[in-house]
Amino acid sequence: MTHMNASVPLSNDNTLTLAELGPGERASIRSIAGDASLKRRLSAMGVVRGHEVSVDQKAPFGDPRIYTLLGYQICLRNEDARKILLTRDR
Amino acid sequence: MNHDFTAVPDTTVPGQTRVITVALLGNPNCGKTTLFNKLTGLKQNTGNYPRVTVSIKAHEFTHRGVTIRLVDLPGVYSLNSQSPEERVGRDFIQDQNPDIVLNLLDAGNLERSLFLTTQLIEMGGYRLFALNMIDEARKRGITFDTSELSTMLGGPVIETMALNGEGLDRLLDAIVDLSASKVPASSMVISYDKHLEQAIVQVQGLVTELHPGKLEPRQSRWLAIKLLEGDDDVLHQEADHAYLIEMIRRFRYDLARTHGESAEIMVADARYGFIHGLLAEARTIADDYDSRLDITRRIDRVVLNRVLGLPIFLFLLWLMFEATFKVGAYPMDWLDAGVKWSSNLLDGILPAGMAHDLIVNGIVAGVGGTIVFLPNIAILFFFMALFNETGYLARATFLMDRVMHVFGLHGKAFIPLVMGFDCNVPAIMATRTIEVRSTRLIAILIAPFTSCSARLPVFILFSGAFFTKNPEMAVFAIYLVSIGVGLLSAVFLGRFVVHGGQTSFVMELPPYRRPTVRGVLFHMGERVLTFLYKVGGIILVGSIAIWFLQQFPRDITWSKNYDAEVAALNTQQASPTRDEALARLDTERKQERLEKSYLGRASIAIMPVFKPLGFTWRDTTAIMTSVMAKEVAVATYSILYNQDRDPNSQGLRAALAGTMTPLTAFAFMVFVLLYAPCLSTIAAIRHETSSWGWAAFSVVYSFTLAWILAFGIVTIGRVFI
Ligand SMILES: Nc1nc2c(ncn2[C@@H]2O[C@H](COP(=O)(O)OP(=O)(O)OP(=O)(O)O)[C@@H](O)[C@H]2O)c(=O)[nH]1
Numbered sequence: 001m002t003h004m005n006a007s008v009p010l011s012n013d014n015t016l017t018l019a020e021l022g023p024g025e026r027a028s029i030r031s032i033a034g035d036a037s038l039k040r041r042l043s044a045m046g047v048v049r050g051h052e053v054s055v056d057q058k059a060p061f062g063d064p065r066i067y068t069l070l071g072y073q074i075c076l077r078n079e080d081a082r083k084i085l086l087t088r089d090r
Numbered sequence: 091m092n093h094d095f096t097a098v099p100d101t102t103v104p105g106q107t108r109v110i111t112v113a114l115l116g117n118p119n120c121g122k123t124t125l126f127n128k129l130t131g132l133k134q135n136t137g138n139y140p141r142v143t144v145s146i147k148a149h150e151f152t153h154r155g156v157t158i159r160l161v162d163l164p165g166v167y168s169l170n171s172q173s174p175e176e177r178v179g180r181d182f183i184q185d186q187n188p189d190i191v192l193n194l195l196d197a198g199n200l201e202r203s204l205f206l207t208t209q210l211i212e213m214g215g216y217r218l219f220a221l222n223m224i225d226e227a228r229k230r231g232i233t234f235d236t237s238e239l240s241t242m243l244g245g246p247v248i249e250t251m252a253l254n255g256e257g258l259d260r261l262l263d264a265i266v267d268l269s270a271s272k273v274p275a276s277s278m279v280i281s282y283d284k285h286l287e288q289a290i291v292q293v294q295g296l297v298t299e300l301h302p303g304k305l306e307p308r309q310s311r312w313l314a315i316k317l318l319e320g321d322d323d324v325l326h327q328e329a330d331h332a333y334l335i336e337m338i339r340r341f342r343y344d345l346a347r348t349h350g351e352s353a354e355i356m357v358a359d360a361r362y363g364f365i366h367g368l369l370a371e372a373r374t375i376a377d378d379y380d381s382r383l384d385i386t387r388r389i390d391r392v393v394l395n396r397v398l399g400l401p402i403f404l405f406l407l408w409l410m411f412e413a414t415f416k417v418g419a420y421p422m423d424w425l426d427a428g429v430k431w432s433s434n435l436l437d438g439i440l441p442a443g444m445a446h447d448l449i450v451n452g453i454v455a456g457v458g459g460t461i462v463f464l465p466n467i468a469i470l471f472f473f474m475a476l477f478n479e480t481g482y483l484a485r486a487t488f489l490m491d492r493v494m495h496v497f498g499l500h501g502k503a504f505i506p507l508v509m510g511f512d513c514n515v516p517a518i519m520a521t522r523t524i525e526v527r528s529t530r531l532i533a534i535l536i537a538p539f540t541s542c543s544a545r546l547p548v549f550i551l552f553s554g555a556f557f558t559k560n561p562e563m564a565v566f567a568i569y570l571v572s573i574g575v576g577l578l579s580a581v582f583l584g585r586f587v588v589h590g591g592q593t594s595f596v597m598e599l600p601p602y603r604r605p606t607v608r609g610v611l612f613h614m615g616e617r618v619l620t621f622l623y624k625v626g627g628i629i630l631v632g633s634i635a636i637w638f639l640q641q642f643p644r645d646i647t648w649s650k651n652y653d654a655e656v657a658a659l660n661t662q663q664a665s666p667t668r669d670e671a672l673a674r675l676d677t678e679r680k681q682e683r684l685e686k687s688y689l690g691r692a693s694i695a696i697m698p699v700f701k702p703l704g705f706t707w708r709d710t711t712a713i714m715t716s717v718m719a720k721e722v723a724v725a726t727y728s729i730l731y732n733q734d735r736d737p738n739s740q741g742l743r744a745a746l747a748g749t750m751t752p753l754t755a756f757a758f759m760v761f762v763l764l765y766a767p768c769l770s771t772i773a774a775i776r777h778e779t780s781s782w783g784w785a786a787f788s789v790v791y792s793f794t795l796a797w798i799l800a801f802g803i804v805t806i807g808r809v810f811i
């Protein structure tokens with residue numbers, strides 16, 4: 001299970017998953033885990049290494065969430081957001 | 091027949107002037123249909139949310155003597171295979187070889203828009219670009235060097251605003267110039283990582299060998315890239331070439347191992363690299379880039395609030411129905427008076443006889459009885475248009491995704507279901523945006539449970555007749571039942587009937603846009619026209635048919651000699667008792683005539699099915715006839731109760747009142763809400779699932795469910811009341 005790896009918090013405190021990103025924080029995308037079809041879809045929409053993301057809004061039950069990416073808003077479920085690995089901007 | 095998915099037929103006839111096919115390619119929600127409508131004068135559906143258009147639409151017009159066939163396509167983010175409706179767009183571009191591709195770009199969102207463009211320029215072919223929504227980009231102080239862009243993209247670049255038509259003349263001129271171009275179409279090369287590039291070259295070589303003489307270099311390179319990206323459809327096409335497939339598998343494996351990154355990610359990285367380089371040269375940004383979202387974020391903080399979000403959504407729904415009901419009541423009364431007036435007028439003018447009865451009691455009663463609901467329907471459409479145009483609908487999807495998820499539905503199923511309040515047919519088509527077949531099938535099967543506007547007249551009529559204190563609450567309750575049954579059905583179907591996995595939910599949320607008055611009125615006007623066509627078509631025909639069926643056969647065997655009894659009574663002295671007896675005889679006679687008509691006999695034959703629910707044979711008739719279209723139920727009641735019309739009556743509502751208990755009436759409303767979808771919806775289910783089996787399942791399932799629920803309501807209700 002590839003995404004299990006991604007969801008385990010890594011020791012490096014600069015690394016986190018998109019689902020862990022807090023309000024007001026900004027971070028850059030590092031990599032996407034998950035199946036090829038999800039990867040293709042996400043990368044076509046700009047979820048690509050080096051792009052900056054931030055959280056805008058959580059839905060009533062905390063899932064899904066709205067993120068800003070490349071100047072537009074994208075909505076993802078947490079289970080997918082956990083597959084996206086970020087590096088916190090310093 | 092699957093004409094929505096297949097290619098648009100080539101309309102070029104030898105000897106005629108050449109027709110230039112121009113395909114509109116772009117991301118969802120970038121304004122393709124708005125542009126298409128502006129150029130062709132058509133009124134295709136638009137809205138501020140992704141994936142409004144789910145099928146191909148083509149239209150021809152001429153500009154400077156050149157005939158242009160413009161093709162509107164569903165939006166796509168990339169040319170790789172995804173959901174069914176995206177495939178339609180991609181296949182058209184790849185397989186139909188349009189003469190020119192017009193690539194629409196959202197000028198305020200260029201990075202993402204250009205991803206598709208990188209594929210287009212790699213693929214080659216004549217192309218031009220529209221920087222649409224230029225108004226929004228300008229507001230944020232973004233400017234473009236269009237000549238630089240056009241050099242780097244290999245085609246003219248024109249700034250446009252599809253909404254008001256700005257730049258469209260220049261766009262058409264550019265199309266005409268391009269169509270006369272003598273320069274062969276070119277492709278652009280995007281530079282990839284060294285190892286990936288080597289792989290591409292080798293795969294390209296093999297592909298060229300396998301398809302000797304068939305592929306130009308740009309085509310074979312394109313194919314090689316798609317294969318290395320792991321595009322399922324292309325891999326499938328080439329499945330016969332085992333050696334090629336094996337080579338690709340090896341390259342993909344090696345690349346992933348040495349780079350720690352799969353090939354499709356490397357390709358995407360390179361494409362975005364190209365895009366950033368391009369924009370660094372050709373775009374200047376004055377403002378903070380994200381600022382266009384500031385207003386949207388501020389609105390969202392309220393309407394998507396974690397506590398208030400759902401209540402606000404429910405409140406808006408309630409407001410919509412309340413307005414539909416309360417505000418609609420005034421114009422409805424005027425229309426009602428108008429219908430009554432013309433009925434009386436015709437009653438006086440026409441000589442007594444069959445034609446008189448057909449027109450007054452059949453056509454005017456049936457059509458007039460339905461048309462009075464026009465204002466309610468117009469108001470409902472007004473709200474729907476508002477939700478569409480502002481972008482709130484997309485946000486509501488976000489709010490509801492979790493709830494939908496609990497019921498085993500996909501968040502994307504929400505938009506089709508909301509669209510269902512308008513009409514189930516487009517709602518069923520809109521499920522094309524759902525990628526996974528099983529999930530889509532569930533959405534299709536529950537779509538008929540959303541209460542479409544055709545059912546609204548029945549509910550308004552019934553709630554007015556039986557729930558005089560607060561009729562709108564009865565209607566609102568019906569809508570809640572509609573949503574509840576849809577969701578629970580999804581759970582049931584997901585567990586026992588349709589099996590399959592969930593998909594991820596990835597959706598772009600467009601910024602809020604101010605709805606234009608014209609846009610909203612357009613939308614509303616179009617829907618109102620559809621309703622009027624329906625009234626002039628199926629309702630009119632249905633009314634005539636129903637009238638005939640309840641008048642024939644002319645000769646029936648009466649159970650008693652009414653004429654003799656009337657004559658006997660007439661010899662008595664005039665007294666209130668005698669008049670009463672006469673009136674009763676008259677009613678009885680009419681009743682018997684109806685019951686022994688074709689319609690009456692058929693209904694009485696079926697009635698046992700509905701007896702446990704407490705429905706009369708007239709209700710049975712309405713249920714049967716309204717399979718054609720649900721409004722026909724109202725026309726049926728109008729005709730059936732028009733028979734014993736007395737001139738002082740308060741109309742149909744009053745005639746109906748008292749024929750059932752409120753409990754039975756509510757059960758009837760629930761029954762009408764749920765039972766068998768109308769003919770057009772059945773046809774749509776069959777078309778979208780490509781199976782009569784599912785259409786039949788839908789009919790049987792919904793009928794059974796309707797019966798059980800109605801029975802439950804009368805049985806359980808009786809205990810409490
Ligand atoms: N401000 C502005 N809004 C526009 C312009 N063109 C279109 N819109 C709006 O953008 C939204 C989307 O337009 P559509 O024409 O439905 O988009 P589409 O590309 O056909 O979308 P799909 O069919 O979903 O792929 C609508 O709300 C339009 O009113 C423009 O030039 N400026």
Ligand SMILES: [Mg+2]
Pocket residue numbers: 122123124135136142143163164165
């Ligand atoms: Mg469209």
